[in-house]
Amino acid sequence: MKIGIEQIGFAIPNMYLSMDDLAAARGVDPNKFKIGIGQDEQAVPPLSQDPVTLGVNAALEWFKPEMRDQIGLLIFGTESSIDESKATAMYAKRLLGIHDWCRCFEAKEACYGATAGLMTAYDFIKNHPDQKAIIFGADIARYGLDTPGEVTQGAGGIAMLVSADPKIMEIEPTSTPFCDDVMDFWRPQYFDTAIVNGHYSTEQYLRFFKNAWNRHKETTGLKIEDYVAFCYHLPFMKQGLKALRLILPEASEAQQTLLQKHFDESAAYSRRVGNIYTASIYLSLISLLDHANDLKAGDRIGMFSYGSGAASEFFTGKLLPNYQDYLRPEAHKEIFEQRRRLTVPEYEEQFKQTLPHDASDFDIDVTNDPAPVVLTGLKDKQRIYDRRK
Numbered sequence: 001m002k003i004g005i006e007q008i009g010f011a012i013p014n015m016y017l018s019m020d021d022l023a024a025a026r027g028v029d030p031n032k033f034k035i036g037i038g039q040d041e042q043a044v045p046p047l048s049q050d051p052v053t054l055g056v057n058a059a060l061e062w063f064k065p066e067m068r069d070q071i072g073l074l075i076f077g078t079e080s081s082i083d084e085s086k087a088t089a090m091y092a093k094r095l096l097g098i099h100d101w102c103r104c105f106e107a108k109e110a111c112y113g114a115t116a117g118l119m120t121a122y123d124f125i126k127n128h129p130d131q132k133a134i135i136f137g138a139d140i141a142r143y144g145l146d147t148p149g150e151v152t153q154g155a156g157g158i159a160m161l162v163s164a165d166p167k168i169m170e171i172e173p174t175s176t177p178f179c180d181d182v183m184d185f186w187r188p189q190y191f192d193t194a195i196v197n198g199h200y201s202t203e204q205y206l207r208f209f210k211n212a213w214n215r216h217k218e219t220t221g222l223k224i225e226d227y228v229a230f231c232y233h234l235p236f237m238k239q240g241l242k243a244l245r246l247i248l249p250e251a252s253e254a255q256q257t258l259l260q261k262h263f264d265e266s267a268a269y270s271r272r273v274g275n276i277y278t279a280s281i282y283l284s285l286i287s288l289l290d291h292a293n294d295l296k297a298g299d300r301i302g303m304f305s306y307g308s309g310a311a312s313e314f315f316t317g318k319l320l321p322n323y324q325d326y327l328r329p330e331a332h333k334e335i336f337e338q339r340r341r342l343t344v345p346e347y348e349e350q351f352k353q354t355l356p357h358d359a360s361d362f363d364i365d366v367t368n369d370p371a372p373v374v375l376t377g378l379k380d381k382q383r384i385y386d387r388r389k
């Protein structure tokens with residue numbers, strides 16, 4: 001039985017900030033941001049987009065009402081959850097109209113939550129091949145104005161349909177997790193921006209990748225020549241590139257060129273969106289599939305997921321025949337083209353706007369947000385969502 005990704009989509013806010021503008025405002029050489037870090041733009045969320053809306057909007061790229069009764073598992077991976085108790089998964093279930101016999105919960109481990117969801121879905125489908133799972137990953141990455149992490153902020157969500165009838169990528173059975181208790185990035189309950197030991201976090205990412213990669217080679221016997229591409233969790237492009245460079249010497253010169261080309265294609269969307277935590281590695285996969293025109297059925301893709309704190313997993317997938325028929329590159333191009341570029345003062349104003357913390361009711365102006373699902377406000381301490389289309 002093949003288990004894997006049947007459908008996948010993403011959603012991003014309709015506003016962005018150019019890293020040229022941010023560099024000018026912060027008095028930094030733009031090449032530090034564009035080459036040194038590897039970011040060109042960053043998505044800026046309006047108050048009407050939160051992890052729930054970003055995840056559900058991603059699912060609406062492919063979701064059809066007739067799928068509702070097939071879903072037996074719904075997992076929502078997020079670092080930027082909206083409640084200390086109730087799972088984002090419950091809101092997603094209602095907004096998509098999934099039936100009540102579905103198991104729904106949230107998964108948290110920084111940027112690893114969606115991968116925890118995917119691996120759980122794999123095991124679930126193995127035991128329930130007649131059912132399907134929806135895995136969400138959605139986050140708003142906030143480090144703070146004029147901080148070293150600011151250039152790596154972002155916002156967005158992905159949603160995957162996982163089943164025993166995969167159309168895009170089959171997930172291979174052996175995956176390699178590597179976890180260790182490290183304080184590289186965390187967010188206490190009273191903070192809405194991350195605390196990060198920046199350089200330490202970049203070192204930990206590479207340590208985890210090296211460990212997972214080496215062990216995966218030992219346990220599976222696979223070598224670098226068995227891969228056509230690698231997709232990474234991309235907190236920023238350069239982090240993934242550094243991981244790739246660790247293993248490139250294992251490849252022939254021709255393969256190094258190929259892997260580098262595919263890496264650039266996998267990072268194309270991330271360069272324009274920024275870090276979207278749990279969703280990031282899956283945005284890399286969508287970006288690779290949308291941009292690379294030399295991939296074919298049977299090609300193996302290596303996937304490295306990393307969530308600070310820290311949990312990582314190296315796993316692999318193989319492309320399926322006619323996978324291109326299930327992609328939407330033209331629609332994705334339009335999503336980017338329709339975004340509005342903010343000035344730095346507009347971005348700063350937007351960043352400072354947060355939902356009230358004092359339990360008061362609050363209305364959000366949604367007129368400039370074209371997304372199908374929006375957060376319209378807070379009433380009686382509850383988030384009010386509207387599915388407009």
Ligand code: CAA
Nearest residue numbers: 029031032035036037111148149198199201202205235308
């Ligand atoms: N032209 C070209 N390159 C330049 C340059 C210029 N003018 N000026 C500087 N650079 C280069 C530097 O040489 C450096 O390159 P290398 O890394 O290849 O050496 C790069 O730009 C960055 O420069 P600095 O290290 O000086 O940057 P910094 O101190 O301002 O901080 C950072 C960088 C630590 C990544 C910071 O942005 C940060 O804290 N980010 C958030 C944390 C993060 O994303 N960590 C990633 C791992 S953790 C994870 O993956 C989970 C998660 O999602 C958070």
